């Protein structure tokens with residue numbers, strides 16, 4: 156208790172100073188705007204301009220999908236977080252709404268309104284988020300920041316009001332729980348009770364100390380306002396990271412799926428090569444004890460850019476996930492154009508034979524405009540197909556892997572510039588190489604995934620100006636990456652290495668606008 160009081164008092168006291176300073180600084184801020192749309196997505200969620208990171212508050216309210224995101228509208232880099240907001244009737248066409256919440260209270264003013272989730276209660280939409288306060292000195296417990304959970308409510312899904320009871324939840328004074336890192340609440344309802352799972356780590360005096368262990372804390376509540384600590388719901392074992400960010404929880408086809416973003420997992424062979432990871436576990440949550448019994452952790456996406464995904468569980472059981480299609484410590488070349496970062500397409504989750512499958516939601520088909528199709532192609536050397544090209548579009552190809560040898564498909568190619576997806580038949584490995592993709596995102600080289608034995612391989616690829624999302628075999632694996640080619644690099648080139656590349660079918664769709672496009676002054 157003493158520990159808790161010290162932390163809380165220090166936070167409130169220091170935050171008061173920080174708050175007044177930040178209100179002053181905010182006075183003359185003007186939002187940035189997009190100055191060049193060469194890399195701005197045609198149909199993926201992005202902010203009108205400025206900085207974006209994690210998905211937040213993905214929810215369905217009053218007949219519409221609401222999606223929020225970590226946002227800073229006044230600069231292209233990370234600053235104290237606001238929640239940007241878009242809305243859609245069909246998961247394919249999104250419209251911008253005003254910023255939902257911004258850092259303007261003592262519990263969130265200095266660091267911002269960090270990630271969180273949303274839930275409907277009594278006809279109102281509740282956002283639960285982390286208020287982050289940076290402390291200029293450490294508390295007696297060694298905490299250098301205070302993270303508390305807060306609520307903002309809306310009756311119309313547009314205007315949100317922070318409630319007087321905030322913060323509704325402070326870090327519990329429990330042995331083995333860091334007093335500094337306590338963020339990213341994911342709230343859900345089960346049997347008439349509310350539950351929230353929150354990212355945490357074991358205690359450490361130094362936030363840069365990677366020897367702590369990532370874990371998540373579970374709380375329950377009858378009203379979303381008064382919360383009881385229930386358990387350390389799950390905790391890392393071995394190489395599972397020093398801090399677990401952005402926990403998510405949903406029941407997919409009867410299995411309790413836990414999704415989270417562990418920081419600092421060390422590379423293992425061709426796995427965990429990005430700075431931070433997003434992974435899932437399959438298991439069973441015992442609501443009595445609050446303990447999640449689970450299997451091992453598996454990567455959710457095998458590309459260069461995927462983090463902090465958030466899931467939405469619909470009333471009919473359907474579970475949809477959207478992730479941040481970027482990675483911390485990237486160079487974000489689009490910052491030169493007045494904006495930074497974007498989301499993945501919405502993906503539907505299914506558990507099949509003990510494995511999580513992620514497919515693009517079927518609603519994306521409503522973006523399709525024109526279509527060209529080819530059947531039974533046998534390619535020797537290299538080939539471009541009429542109408543199969545573009546800086547945006549959707550490609551679906553079924554490859555006869557029983558008859559084909561090694562092959563590659565080059566996207567956004569000009570010959571000189573290209574992003575190469577290649578398949579090594581001997582090891583059944585798909586590799587994405589972005590060495591020659593255009594402007595550098597900082598990290599180049601390859602990312603790869605091994606595919607299960609099969610006589611065919613289906614690829615469904617979403618191309619959108621500065622991104623590629625490659626879905627393999629209806630969700631067996633996904634490879635998502637940002638790329639920064641010139642607008643004129645638009646070819647798709649099929650190449651057989653050695654023998655022939657046999658394609659059962661190839662379809663290319665041009666796609667229409669899914670997100671409002673930037674207006675130039």
Ligand code: FRU
Nearest residue numbers: 209225236269270338400463
């Ligand atoms: C993950 C994260 C979250 C935090 C947010 C701040 O990318 O670090 O843990 O809430 O970003 O923007």
